[in-house]
Amino acid sequence: MPFKIALPKGRLLRKTAALLQRADWRLDEYHSNMGFYRPRSLKFPGLLIRVFHEKDIPIQIAMGNYDLGICGLDWIEELLVKYPSSNVIKVKDLLYGQNSLYTAAASKSIDFRHNGSTLRIASEYPNLAEAFALKNRLSRFSIFPVWGAAEAYPPENADMVLVAAQSHAEIVGYGLSPLSRVLDASTYLIANRNSWETRNLDNIVKSIFNALPEMSKSAGDKKEVVFPSAAVPASKIAEDTVRLALPDGHQQQQTIELLNRAGIKIEDYPSATGNRRPKIGIEGVVVKVIRPQDMPLQVANGNFDLAITGRDWLIDHLAQFPSSPVREMLDLKLRKVRLVAVVSQMLPVNNTADLQRFIAGRAEPFRVASEYVNIADKYARENHLGHYRVIPTWGATEAFLPEDADLLIENTETGRTIARHNLKIIETLFESTACLIGNKDSVKEKVKSGRIESIIKRFRSAVGDT
């Protein structure tokens, strides 16, 4: 069996590529974030290399899909804090890509042990956030696991965040007060425990070690640092104000066009400076820009009244929480994609009936990888996939097939990416477009419900649905 290594895309790609260049790996395609997930090394021609989202790498190593991996310590700890017996060994600190995890809030005067009311914590690191809450004896807390933009949540939508940042100043730049530094992270070489104990990874590991710059670094100061407090008053939103969430990322352009058609003015969206609170030209409405993936949960718990997201994320939310009060208010008919079940072209499976037969004949659990964990879980349950595992992913899911998963639940516009990765679609689950979502129970206030009605009306005429 060839040795396997998982390399990060995203923020660590450039420096990891530089390190491996110094190590003379001579990789053919590991220099951009654009859709190439299978580089080859001239130095180690037998080595199987895959490129993943950084967050997926500790999980892949723990599962034993890869012998070695390179990723940030933050994501390693996020796994280990919840599953301490995971088969992951931290081999060496590679001393680049430093960042820290901070707890922060809009105000310094936050009362951790406040009894009774719930302290809301938003974070991309829900396990570390929970560990923090337990360690600090927070009596009642709820955790919003978010896909990103956690820093935009306080004070209205969360009391505290746990976020990664380069410095104290970066947190202050978000308009937040750092409360404590919970973890100092840098990039690590990690190994699967069994591989480390039973396979000879010496040549690969040595080539990486030899390429490391010589410098002595004091052992990472892992102790939690608490910052002195200085009270900052929190702003309050009036009862009758409508809170609207707009998407960040590549959906912004289409959203802007929709707002234009609806005759709604908006300033600084998309924002060049990273402003997540653009001004909207409707009285009594405030806007915040967050990840579309996070919107259904935020509407469900009353943090927002309306949000523009994809039906895929709404359905994923409802698969997790069937009695959630979130509803689709209006189909915005933008960004049409299909949610599909995908397998490798090599698999003798063309539909779900084939799939059941295929699974019945094998001993190992069937692996379903998806960004949509709840839809994937429901799909596996309802199709009686027997002994299955859902592997959560954070993008670049196509790279998982065929070695690291057996089936994907993916979205696709044209199907071309899927074909390009030698994959095939065996079923279309549903069609997804952008939609306006709202909370069916939340609005009791009269002025506010009137405002919501009028916003829905303006969008309705903009999409030509009367």
Next chain:
Amino acid sequence: MSPAEMAVFHAIKGICRDCFTKWGYREVRTPTIEYLHLFTSAGTLTPTMLGKVYSFLDWDGWSGERVVLRPDGTIPVARLYTESMSGQGLARLFYAANMFTFETGEKDRERWQCGAELIGAGSAVADAELIALSAEIVSKLGLKGVELQLSHAGLIKALLAKLKVPSEEQHRLFDSILDGDAAVLAKVRREIPQLGEALLPLLSVKGQSVDFLSNQRALLLQTMPEIGSSLDDFLKTVAILDDLGIKYQINIASGAGREYYTGMIFQLFMGKEKIGGGGRYDALISSMGGGDVPASGFAVYLDRLIKLVKPNAVLPTATKRILVKGNVEEIFKVADALRRAGYIAELDLDGREAAYILEVKSATLLTLMDKAKSKKTDARSVEEIIKLLEAKGAV
């Protein structure tokens, strides 16, 4: 658990229930799924314990608040008292329930315990009642050589208060002791030599009588006057145990238990196996908003007891089993009559052998076969058969 193990399990539970009931305790039941926040408030479970709790989002958990599989028996009962029984004064409650905590490897992650909670009494007599009750259960289970170890949460806390560390750190140290880390107390001993003389005997020597504590008292009060009330409280309980003739070991460092303990802590050991334990938790009910109500309780661990008790010591005499076969129209009626008379009557489905087989040819022609004696007896009615069985002396 197999049928044989279940029989022992029920027998042990029955003995516990019988003892509890006779001491005036009444049974309660609490939900298996509870809110996490019930267990996270300071003073309920230590962070280490919380790290092993099964927590998850419920199907309506979009608020982000987690629920857990019940990790502890006392806290839910205290909640039950607070929410629906407070103002009733003294309450003696007991439960038999399963607890869930993560364990690595092959160890059980679900464990059954029988526990009693004595809510509304703060006296040394109340502490002694629980210890005496636990001793009675142990004796009725036929267990010999069970060791009772005593400690006192108030004493441990007072010792930790003497350390020149912030209160957060004291909390952490107290947690480590409760989580069973005895090294922590040794560290305390090293770091505060001024307490050494008085503490050393208390921490290292295992005393076996009230005199031991009394002897230490004067010495301790000199260096730590604030320890007085905890020590006096402890002395009173121990004195009652002496009067009752209950043997014990005083071992302050054996704190192991729950963070909600405020006073006396006791543990039952058989060899190295801990089979039960309990303690006083005077602050728990008030922390739940139930007013200033003192309380204490204990539990015995059924899964460990199953392995330790001798089945014969706890199992009731076996009811006679009779295999009924023959005329289908009659066997249901005949079996029913046997059951009413107190026998186990099984219908024969596969032609098995059994100690007693009753062949029903018709309502008026029945044959009882006693395999042990290789004897067949005919009878003209099921009543006659019952008389025959009674004559054999076994229901």
